[in-house]
Amino acid sequence: MSLFQNSVLNKYLKGLESEKVNQAYERFTSHFHNPTIQENIRNSKEEQYQGEFLIDLFVKVFGYIKNPTPDFNLTTELKNIKGSKKTDGAILKGEKALAVIELKGTNTTDLGKVETQAFGYKNNQPGCNYVITSNFEKLRFYIDNAVDFEEFNLFQLSKERFDILWLCLSSEYLLKDIPKKIKDESLTQEENVTKKLYKDYASFRNEIFDAIQKENPEYDKLTLFKKTQKLLDRFLFIFFAEDRLLLPPNSIRSIVNQWTDLRDKYDEYFPLYDRFKKYFGYMNTGHKGQQHDIFAYNGGLFAPDEILDNIKINDDLLYKHTVNLSNYDFESEVSVNILGHIFEHSLNDIDEIQAEIQGVASEQSKTKRKKDGVFYTPKYITKYIVDNTVGKLCEEKKTELYIQEVEYEKERKGRQKSTLKKLSQKLEDYRKWLLQITICDPACGSGAFLNQALEFLISEHQYIDELQAKLFGDAMVLSEVENAILENNIYGVDINEESVEIAKLSLWLRTAQKGRKLTSLNNNIKCGNSLIADPTFAGDKAFNWQNEFPEVFANGGFDVVIGNPPYVQHRKIFEYSNYFKTTYSVYTGTSDLSVYFFEKGFEILKSNKLLGYINTNKFFNTEYGKKLRDFLTTQNIDKILNFEQSSIFKDALVSSVILIASKESPDNDTTYIEFNKESIDAEKFQREITFRNRIINIDYLKNNSWLFENPIIQNLITKIQSKGSNLKETKGIKINRGLTTGYDDGFILDKEKYEKLILKDNKNNEIIKPLLKGKHIKRYFIEDSGLWLLNTHNGIKNILEAINVEKDYPTVYEYLLSKNIESKGKLEKRSDKGNHWSNLRNCAFLDEFEKEKVIWGLISGHWNFSLDTNNNYLTSASYFLTSSEIPNRFILGLLNSKLNKFYFENVGEMTAGGAYVLKKVSVEKFIIPKTSEIQQTNFCKKVKQIEKQTSSLETLQNNFISLLSSKFSLNKMSNKLIQWNYYDFSTFTKELDKVRKKTAKENETEYNKLSLSEEAEWMQYFNEQKQKAEELKAEIDKTDKEIDQMVYELYGLTEEEINIVEEATA
Structure with missing residues (x-):
């Protein structure tokens, strides 16, 4: 829960003025530690004391000036910018609220219940960084989120904790925004420590693994790698434990130093690893030493391991890396959060190394976890999902038991023993229920969700302890429930063996206590294929839930299922399709893996209990998602958080959704939140869930697609769809994807390679075709790519014979052979190939490339369609459309229009960053309106006009760039120079100077500034060309508007509907 990284916090604590803080602490304790005052506060209502509380704490202790005193910086009853609600107090900087204060009476034990209200006030005060909540006895301090x-x-409050409170709340620190500065420095420090520690951690693993292989050839590589990882897990636990005083401090250093002394001073040598093995044994069984005792932490991590106990490890490497890692302070520097990131990084590397061991090409394995849709889930997401699943069940249970905090706050004197006993029994009943709740993550990875659930449950038990203490007037004693929670409440499964071990380690590190055995997690965290129970398909990873967790299913299943299941495309799970087809009702041939995790999640869930996933939202409007949509509408969907155009996971291409639902008949209403087009962080997430939530009717979810727009937009979409047929149903339309070569470096040529092959044999021109990538396709224009394709096709059945490259094009074959050797056989090994490795794979629509066609990129940040009349071939990151009935230009103009951009943004697919994903299945949804031949002809004339205008502008821009490049011999153009016509001459010349200087430095040539006469000449030329460019741009904009107007008329839009489209696409 801590806001600050310990080493950063300690730096600021050392800078405190001790005398001033000591005096403040005296003032503080004289009031808040006075037993009589404490009792009076407990007996006061919220309204009675809140004004005095602000004076007693914020004015008298922390030095604020309260309204109405002149120059006040503390006020009460501050009204929200919007609406009439008021926060109880606020700390002001100038006229703006820097912190909002929300106060409750002492009968509000759990300050977490105040969060939503308090952050509602914060989000209504622009520039507000801090939230302070208090029940007069406890106080919480938040920064940003x-x-x-x-x-x-x-x-x-101890003096040590008061020092931290002083850093957070005193006027001399908070008004200067110091707490936020400490937090920002903490985040930076955490990031730096994470990077450095992981570098050292990975170096330890990799070097030890290499050495172990050489010294222990009797074992296979994969086994040795797994043992290397286990060895690292052991060391990591020891480093963590010794710095947190679970073990004698500096125990690793002591072992190393003793070993060095015995070797160097007393000529007694034995392998360093033998000494560590002995220490591992102590960790397993315990040890009574002369200086220190070692407790038997066990838990399975240090249990005897036949291979680890018998391998040899190089002394020098072991010495170097253990000493290096022991330099980290795992108490103040390395938080559990940092370790979570270390573990996730580690899993990425583990996958790659294992793939290399098993002989998978490195390009394929490099980002395996990302390829498998595995991303580390941010804490604000795991917290939200746990709060709204586990937290919701807990709130319902407390309501059922009628646990009211106010009853536990009352003075004990005069109350009947039977009343106290009943109240105490309610808490015991709640604790008993808590220890029976079962929570599962079916794709647990490194354990982010399980750790969050653990943290939540520990907090709930502390809440019980607090109410119990208040009831009997005792000092609060925290129950040691961590092991009980791990044994009874937390369950996880993952297909990756190393993930399972790391998830266990992360839970141990979070719960380890001095002198307390680690809980064995073998019965709770298991390795297996969560989705497949049949060994025929999953081998030894086949996982039967009822057999693996019999005690859970004897009670009907899990109470909560949470997680971030992997998104894996259907073609990568093809081998399991027969199993999925016969096992899952949501199966379609193109379903991604996450679809099955939804069905499995509900299958293993108890009736009336809760599921919370963050996952891809692709099922909202895809064909393969229909069965899942239908399935989900039979459940009770409580919340949908749609990140349609917002990015949570760095590098993830698919957008995300959080879905919270219970396994019961659907209610009529669902809470829906859609996030803005921006990257999301914890603060923005908090703001959006406060302001952007709305209630939608379940009927919204019973349409063909899940559309969440307001009724006006939905009606407009329906109207567009009624005006004709979609492209899929339109006669004469064919949509195809570009070619997959399997190895682009072999089959795609640049200009130099192309010219060499033609020079060797002009006949090669027969199979060398101009090629475009998606990035070369602009709106109404195609850039020169400078690329060609070796079209060594595999023929078309009954139409075209496959090319015999070796026989008919020997110089091309020679070139491909050299590429195969250079790539260590990648051309020959690739899966996408024809009859011979030198052939491209089968392509039934090969002849379509030689036709006039509408082309576009698969993923694009811009709305770009163009017409190709030059028989260009396309890569697999592009699509194209040919039409035998409707003019291609007519279709082109429709697709490029604002109306169809608007239509796609409401029914199509977008990436997490807001780019368009223009797959065949999405483009087929566009509606072609019913039109006459005359309408089509007139429309095509306008499209041809804008093509010509766009071409003229591109030619002018490119000619200017070519002149610059040749005149000044520039190595590379900057973006500003490429877009020269969007800048004034002053900006242009500054950029030109910068690029010329860079070129001169790179080429080691002299740089000469333009003379005044040269600059004057360039100014005249620049301004002339810019004016021409602006005139052409104005013509293009005018024609574009005319085309849009024609499109609106073709679809019969009213003025009001046109305004909706124009505003949405502005």
Whole structure:
């Protein structure tokens, strides 16, 4: 929960003025530690004391000036910018709220219940960074978001904790925004430590693994790699434990130093690893030493391991890396959060190394976890999902047991023993229920969701302890429930063996206590294929849930299923399709893997209990998602958080959704939140869920696609769809994807390679074709790519014979052979190939490339369609359309229009970053309106006009760039120079100077500044060309508007509907 990284916090604590802080602490304790005052506060209502509380704490202790005193910086009842609601208090900087204060009476034990209200106030105060909540006894301090906070018990606050409270709340620190600075520095420090520690951690693993292979050839590589990882897990636990005083401090250093002394001073040598093995044994069984005792932590991590106990490890490497890692302070520097990121990084590397061991090409394995749709889930997401699943069940249970905090706050004196006993029994009943709740992540990875659930449950038990203490007037004693939670509440499955071991380690590190055995997690965290129970398909990873967790299913299943299941495309799970087809009702031939995790999640869930996933939202409007949509509408969907055009996961191409649902008949209403077009962080997430939530009717979800727009837009979409047929149903339309070569470096030629092959044999021209990538396709224009394709096709059945490259094009074959050797056989090994490795794979629509066609890129940040009349071939990142009935230009103009851009943004697919994903299945949804031949002819004339205008502008721009390049011999053009016509002459010349200087430096030539006469000459030429460019751009804009107007008329839009489209696409 901590806001700050310990080493950063300690730096600021050392800078405190001790005398000033000591005096403040005296003032603080004289009031808040006075037993009589404490009792009076407990007996006061919220309204009675909140004004005085602000004075007692913020004015008298922390030095604020309260309204109405002149120059005040503390006020009460501050009204929201919008609406009439008011926060109880606010700290002001100038006229703006820097912090909002929300106060409750001491009968509000759980300050977490105040978060939503308090952050609602914060989000209504622009520039507000801090949220302070208090029940007069406890105080919470938040910065930016509700994910982490510092909590202070004011009635029992030690001097050490007061120092931190002073850093957070004193006027001399908070008004200067110091707490936010400490947090920002903490995040930077955490990032730096994470990078450095992981570099050292990975170096340890890789070097030890290499050495172990050489010294232990009797074992296979994969086994040795797994043992290397286990060895690292052991060391990591020891480093963590010794710095947190679970073990004697510096125990690794002591072992290394003793070993060095015995070797160097006393000529007694034995392998360093033998000494570590002995220590591992102590960790397993315990040891009574002369200086220190070692507790038997066990848990399975240090249990005897036949291979680890018998391998040899190089002394020098082991010495070097253990000493290096022991330099980190795992108490102040390395948080559990940092370790979570280390573990996730580690899994990425583990997959890659294992793939290399098994002989998978490195290009394929490099980003395997990303390829398999595995991304580390941010804490604000795991917290939200756990709060709204586990948290929701807990709130329902407390309501059922009628646990009211106010009853536990009342003075004990005069209350009947039977009343106290009943109240105490309610807490015991709640604790008993808590220890029976079962929570599962079916794709647990490194354990992010399980750790969040663990943290939540520990907090709930502390809440029980607190109410129990208040009921009987005792000091609060925290129950040691961590092991019980791990044994009874937390379950996980992952297909990756290393993920399972790392998930266990992460849970151990979070719960380890001095002198307490680690819980064996073998019965709770298991390795297996969550989706497949049949060994025929999954081998030894086949996983039967009922057999693996019999005690859970004896009670009807899990209470909560949570997680971030992997998104894997259908073609990568083809081998399992027969199993999925016969096992899952949501199966379609093109379903991605996450679809099955939804069905499995509900299958293993108890009736009336909760599922919470973050996953791809692709099922909202895809054909393969229909069965899943239908399945989900039979459940009770509580919340949908749609990140349609917002990015949570760096590098993820698919957009995300959080879905919270219960396994019961659907309610009529669902909470829906859609996030803005921007990257999301914890603060933005908090703001959006406060302001952007709305209730939608379940009928929204019973349409063909899940559309969440307002009724006006939905009606407009329906109207567009009624005006004709979609492209899929339109006669004479064919949509195809570009070619997959299997190895682009072999089959795609640049200008130099192309010219060499033609020079060797002009006959090669017969099979060398001009080629475009998606990035070369602009709106109404195609860039010169300078690329060609070796079209060594595999023929078309009954139409065209496959090319015999070796016989008919020997110089091409010679070239491909050299590429095959250079790539160590990648051309020959590739899966996408024809009859012979020198042939491209089968392509039934090969002849379509030689036709006039509409072309576009698969993924694009811009709305670009163009017409190709030069028989260009396309790569697989592009699509094309040919039409035998309707003019291609007519279709081109429709696709490039604002109306169809608007239509696609509502029914199509977008990436997490807001780019268009223009697959065949999406483009087929476009509606072709019913039109006459005359309408089509007139429309095509306009399209041809804009093509000509666009070409003229591109030619003018390119000629200017070519002149610049040749005149000044520039190595590379900057973006500003390429877009020269969008800048004034002053900006242009500054950029030209910068690029010329860079070129001169790279070429080691002299740089000469333009003379005044040369600059004057360039100014005249620049301004002339810019004016021409602006005139052409104005003509293009005018024609574009005319085309849009024609499109609106073809679809019969009203003025009101046109305004909706124009505003949405502005």
